[in-house]
Amino acid sequence: MTALVEVGGMKLPVGVEFVKKDTWEVDSKTGKNKRKASVKKNELLERCSKNATANFILIMFWLTAVIQRQKYDLL
DSSP: EEEEEEEEEEEEEEEOOOOOOOOOOOOEOOOOEEESSSOOOHHHHHHHHHHHHHHHHHHHHHHHHHHHHHHTTOO
């Protein structure tokens, strides 16, 4: 799962979470072993969204600083 933030027409990655199927369970219908993730996808999405919010704020501060520098010819 990847969290993206769109800033100025560009999409920037701010978070990546991989689904790890690290536990084994027996399927009740077929009797076969199946791998399951110990961390659910909703939990991974929640982590990405928290990270995206924090990174979005940092990107906005950075973008504002760049615009101000350009405005006053400080670059």
